Amino acid sequence: MTEQILLNNARIFDGKKMLDKNLSVLIENSEIKQVAGHAEFEGFTGSQYDLTGQTLMPGLVDCHVHLCYTASGDPRADGDKMGASQFTLTALKNAQETLHGGVTAVRDCGGRDYMEFGVRDAINRGEFDGPSIYASGKIICMTGGHGHIHGRVADGVEEVRKAVREQILQGCDLVKIMATGGVMTPGVNPEDAHYNAEEMASGVHEAHRFHKRTASHAQGTEGILNAVNAGIDSIEHGIFLTQQCIDLMLEAGTYIVPTFAALFNILDNADNSDGSKIPEFIIEKCIRIGETHKQSIKDFYTAGGKIAMGTDAGTPHNKHGKNADELRLMHANGISAIDCLRMSTFNGIDLMGLDKHGMIDKGYAADILVVQGDPSKDIEMVANTDNHVLVIKAGKIIKNKF
Ligand SMILES: [Zn+2]
Known part of the structure; x- marks a missing residue:
């Protein structure tokens, strides 16, 4: 059975950079199926969340x-x-x-x-x-x-x-x-x-x-x-x-x-x-x-x-x-918030050598963290787990504060 989750209108950090506009992410089974503007998914009737004001990023x-x-x-x-x-x-x-x-x-x-x-x-x-x-x-x-x-x-x-x-x-x-x-x-x-x-x-x-x-x-x-x-x-x-x-x-x-x-x-x-x-x-x-x-x-x-x-x-x-406390400590030691995010997502996967992980893009594993606000401006949004809204591993919702 195909399982789909649609995460709508999120600010996105894709593992390397903040994307310049809000987008929606469609998860199908354990993978990211599509990343596109909300209009692309009109008529979608499955499970969905409105992430307006929140940031979606790789786990x-x-x-x-x-x-x-x-x-x-x-x-x-x-x-x-x-x-x-x-x-x-x-x-x-x-x-x-x-x-x-x-x-x-x-x-x-x-x-x-x-x-x-x-x-x-x-x-x-x-x-x-x-x-x-x-x-x-x-x-x-x-x-x-x-x-x-x-x-x-x-x-x-x-x-x-x-x-x-x-x-x-x-x-x-x-x-x-x-x-x-x-x-x-x-x-x-x-x-x-x-x-x-x-x-x-x-x-x-x-x-x-x-x-x-x-x-x-x-x-x-x-x-x-x-x-x-x-x-x-x-x-x-x-x-x-x-x-x-x-x-x-x-x-x-x-x-x-x-x-x-x-x-x-x-x-x-x-x-x-x-x-x-x-x-x-x-x-x-x-x-x-x-x-x-x-x-x-x-x-x-x-x-x-x-x-x-x-x-x-x-x-x-x-x-x-x-x-996630580590991101607070990295930032306090002079590392910019956006670099903290990169080091904690794409770079980690790059060092591990884990294929098709660590990016928000079509075909990548649906390993996703959604946080309040904008962690590239306020590191606490990711460093403090109270600000984590959704944790998704291989397409399965693990933590859900909706
Ligand atoms: Zn050790």
């Missing part, structure tokens, strides 16, 4: 989440008490909350023993509501390196190659390799390079040989350079960028996924006033690197670098479903 894309993490003050401590069934249900619940928050596609950048893969597959097959999910499986890191507690520890060129092949065998969509230390692992420094240039090159090359995109947690300068020189597709966090990093990334077209929400939510809850204890070493490192991070992303943006929205949802107090 948001979050390029960095952890569906298996609980987003409490100490997600790792939670994880230590969870079994396989709890991880699976947590990942499913988190995916559904993410979709309700207006996010129709995510990259999971580090799971737990592939339990998120079952959730991904069930959602991507349409058995459960949820965003489109691409997942990396286990993060690949060095002995004692960032992520070693639950990642795939691999040292040396040969072993890194094997670790990549293991993720591919398990069914990963992308490969995540740790270039530097980070905040969430005790005893490592964000500033320090972890994998050396040869190990990094080995992992990235092997992933690309089998058509998998690559993402690298990369905070310190040397690690960022190792990852970029290896041909990495995205730098996650990107804290200590130098002019050399920026120049190389512009030349290679490397994306940055800033994840402002990760640092913001830790620092914003550092007093642990709600009783949920964020480990002290995490807070200490965020204080140390927070301002540098903001300046680096500002410099990268000003230079014209490619940015895709990502939150690191699941890390302390960084809640699944509140992903």
Whole structure:
């Protein structure tokens, strides 16, 4: 049976730009069937909504989440008490909350023993509501390196190659390799390079040989350079960028996924006033690197670098479903509202490599967010989920405030 929904008279952000006049969008089953003036649809008798005064745009894309993490003050401590069934249900619940928050596609950048893969597959097959999910499986890191507690520890060129092949065998969509230390692992420094240039090159090359995109947690300068020189597709966090990093990334077209929400939510809850204890070493490192991070992303943006929205949802107090908060943080850090919208729709899909998504156009997936007002003029219209009117995934209405 053919199911149609007509969304009338909307201001449209198509994934790249605001269209210059209001148009209507016809959804048929899971796809956008037609985008045209209202008069084209005269006599339409099916389900329809009048979006006058509202903006229709592609669903948001979050390029960095952890569906298996609980987003409490100490997600790792939670994880230590969870079994396989709890991880699976947590990942499913988190995916559904993410979709309700207006996010129709995510990259999971580090799971737990592939339990998120079952959730991904069930959602991507349409058995459960949820965003489109691409997942990396286990993060690949060095002995004692960032992520070693639950990642795939691999040292040396040969072993890194094997670790990549293991993720591919398990069914990963992308490969995540740790270039530097980070905040969430005790005893490592964000500033320090972890994998050396040869190990990094080995992992990235092997992933690309089998058509998998690559993402690298990369905070310190040397690690960022190792990852970029290896041909990495995205730098996650990107804290200590130098002019050399920026120049190389512009030349290679490397994306940055800033994840402002990760640092913001830790620092914003550092007093642990709600009783949920964020480990002290995490807070200490965020204080140390927070301002540098903001300046680096500002410099990268000003230079014209490619940015895709990502939150690191699941890390302390960084809640699944509140992903849109990231747009507020990006805007507060000097990114124009219209660029925030691009980075959170078309750019995210471009980085994921998800065909026929991330645009409002004929033949694209009907993954749609409708918000009050004009988010290109007021970022709160998209950043605050109270202003979301409709969330539609593959033609199915998920949230409806009409
Ligand atoms: Zn992460």
